[in-house]
Amino acid sequence: MGLRKPEEYIQAIRHRKKAEIYVLGEQVEDVTKHPFLKPTVRAYAVTYEAAWDPALRKLAVAYSPYINEEVNRFNHIHQSREDLEAKVKLLRALSHKVGACVQRCVGWDAINALHIVTHMIDKKKGSDYHKRFIEFLKYVQKNDIALAGAMTDVKGVRSLRPHQQPNPDAYVRVVEVRDDGIVVRGAKMSITGVVTSEEIIVMPTRAMTEKDEAYAISFAVPLDTEGIKIIVGRQVNDCRRFEENEIDSLPGAFNHEAMIIFDDVFVPWERVFMFKEWEFAYPLVEIFSSYHRHAYGGCKSGLADIIIGAAYNLAKQMGIADKHHIREKLVEMVFLTEAMYAASIAASWRGRKMGSGCYWVDPMFSNVAKQLVTRFPYEIARLSHDIAGGVLGTAPSAKDFMHPKLKPLLEKYFQCLPDYPAEHRLRMVRLLENISLGVMFLIESLHGAGSPAAQRIMMGRLYDFEKAEKIAKYLARIEKELPEEIRGKPEPWRSDIEE
Numbered sequence: 043m044g045l046r047k048p049e050e051y052i053q054a055i056r057h058r059k060k061a062e063i064y065v066l067g068e069q070v071e072d073v074t075k076h077p078f079l080k081p082t083v084r085a086y087a088v089t090y091e092a093a094w095d096p097a098l099r100k101l102a103v104a105y106s107p108y109i110n111e112e113v114n115r116f117n118h119i120h121q122s123r124e125d126l127e128a129k130v131k132l133l134r135a136l137s138h139k140v141g142a143c144v145q146r147c148v149g150w151d152a153i154n155a156l157h158i159v160t161h162m163i164d165k166k167k168g169s170d171y172h173k174r175f176i177e178f179l180k181y182v183q184k185n186d187i188a189l190a191g192a193m194t195d196v197k198g199v200r201s202l203r204p205h206q207q208p209n210p211d212a213y214v215r216v217v218e219v220r221d222d223g224i225v226v227r228g229a230k231m232s233i234t235g236v237v238t239s240e241e242i243i244v245m246p247t248r249a250m251t252e253k254d255e256a257y258a259i260s261f262a263v264p265l266d267t268e269g270i271k272i273i274v275g276r277q278v279n280d281c282r283r284f285e286e287n288e289i290d291s292l293p294g295a296f297n298h299e300a301m302i303i304f305d306d307v308f309v310p311w312e313r314v315f316m317f318k319e320w321e322f323a324y325p326l327v328e329i330f331s332s333y334h335r336h337a338y339g340g341c342k343s344g345l346a347d348i349i350i351g352a353a354y355n356l357a358k359q360m361g362i363a364d365k366h367h368i369r370e371k372l373v374e375m376v377f378l379t380e381a382m383y384a385a386s387i388a389a390s391w392r393g394r395k396m397g398s399g400c401y402w403v404d405p406m407f408s409n410v411a412k413q414l415v416t417r418f419p420y421e422i423a424r425l426s427h428d429i430a431g432g433v434l435g436t437a438p439s440a441k442d443f444m445h446p447k448l449k450p451l452l453e454k455y456f457q458c459l460p461d462y463p464a465e466h467r468l469r470m471v472r473l474l475e476n477i478s479l480g481v482m483f484l485i486e487s488l489h490g491a492g493s494p495a496a497q498r499i500m501m502g503r504l505y506d507f508e509k510a511e512k513i514a515k516y517l518a519r520i521e522k523e524l525p526e527e528i529r530g531k532p533e534p535w536r537s538d539i540e541e
């Protein structure tokens with residue numbers, strides 16, 4: 043089949059066997075027609091459209107050695123550092139087209155992480171997970187399948203391990219082993235883009251001990267597999283989607299997260315990529331998380347560009363764009379944006395080839411990128427709100443603007459500089475409000491790909507404090523020599539994943 047057109051993707055999710063999806067307490071018949079989900083289908087479809095757009099093609103399409111064909115980059119296994127850089131650039135460029143999360147990078151990061159880890163397990167245990175995984179990958183690439191990545195379990199009591207939980211299903215686990223496969227139970231939380239996907243890739247969410255082995259599983263299942271129930275979560279301003287008006291609900295810019303319940307779901311062996319391999323849960327989490335944190339420097343800098351552009355335009359409309367403090371705020375927003383992007387680009391160029399042949403990002407730089415993302419979007423949003431003024435939280439609705447009696451009054455009183463129609467101010471205010479206060483720019487920046495503490499744990503683990511101490515001891519003349527293992531090696535880091 044090869045590269046799909048966006049309409050082929052939309053047809054595929056429209057015609058699939060009925061998946062059990064709930065929105066606001068009601069089961070959804072057709073995700074492509076439901077007003078709550080339509081904007082998220084549109085956002086997703088842009089990733090397919092990009093492959094056919096001459097301006098985006100170079101970033102959006104890659105050559106796959108697994109099927110000897112071009113594939114959509116969202117299903118590509120990174121073959122080089124250039125591929126890793128292209129990922130970050132693609133995410134920034136697509137944010138500009140969508141104005142939302144394109145929802146496809148979690149599945150992408152999952153296949154790259156599994157490519158590496160299934161190979162690692164086989165090397166140590168003589169198993170055949172990698173072969174199974176490659177067969178699945180070929181199916182995904184040949185059919186240009188939309189993937190969701192589900193790592194985050196509901197987790198119950200945070201301080202307890204999976205096997206210690208009062209609710210034994212607080213982490214997804216195996217409840218039955220059959221000749222032809224396994225039966226799994228549990229739930230995954232906050233999963234991006236799942237109802238607009240076709241397959242869900244499930245991974246463990248934390249390091250495991252031997253006692254947790256039933257929880258150390260990874261597999262892929264189609265969305266409409268019996269026993270799967272999906273409950274779509276709410277987002278800020280989400281009921282505006284029902285208004286379907288271009289100004290208040292935005293033309294295409296929404297995504298969704300959902301809870302997936304695995305109510306005793308059967309998974310055939312050929313779709314199981316990790317079974318009770320508890321020692322490999324940690325490498326999978328670290329490799330996947332580093333990939334996913336790397337993504338954030340791309341997509342969030344793309345959303346920040348929209349916020350900067352909207353704030354700049356509003357400043358122009360208000361006649362304040364040339365004022366010193368406004369310029370300073372805009373430049374500060376640029377600095378914060380480019381710092382997030384730069385860290386992800388650096389993580390790409392420090393990437394390395396793993397045993398499976400797949401390139402992995404530099405974990406230190408990708409964790410730094412995500413740590414910046416947990417903070418900078420909040421500051422970028424604050425600065426843009428400062429520039430936009432209080433109207434950001436108090437502007438009238440588009441319906442008022444279209445009201446025959448109110449329209450001339452609002453055109454007179456909502457306008458600033460006469461060069462700009464009042465409606466343009468409303469459009470910009472709404473765009474800024476929807477993006478800068480939305481889940482995807484704030485809460486996702488904070489918690490997506492792991493809460494801030496998760497990156498700090500990783501950075502603390504990677505940085506070699508002993509080495510740094512030796513440098514200090516040498517310069518304080520406590521030691522006479524700078525030890526051999528430090529001289530000429532500027533970065534005192536180590537890696538805990540070797541292959």
Ligand SMILES: Cc1cc2nc3c(=O)[nH]c(=O)nc-3n(C[C@H](O)[C@H](O)[C@H](O)COP(=O)(O)OP(=O)(O)OC[C@H]3O[C@@H](n4cnc5c(N)ncnc54)[C@H](O)[C@@H]3O)c2cc1C
Binds near residue numbers: 231233486490492
């Ligand atoms: C918009 C959005 C999109 C997302 N998309 C996806 C997705 O597509 N796929 C996916 O798998 N996940 C996704 N996630 C989930 C994301 O990875 C998690 O939110 C994140 O890992 C944090 O987990 P949590 O939400 O359960 O937070 P919690 O675990 O409830 O964390 C809350 C606080 O508790 C602290 N804490 C937690 N455990 C401990 C502990 N043992 N000791 C000390 N402190 C602790 C944390 O540091 C944090 O400060 C998404 C999240 C968001 C918000």
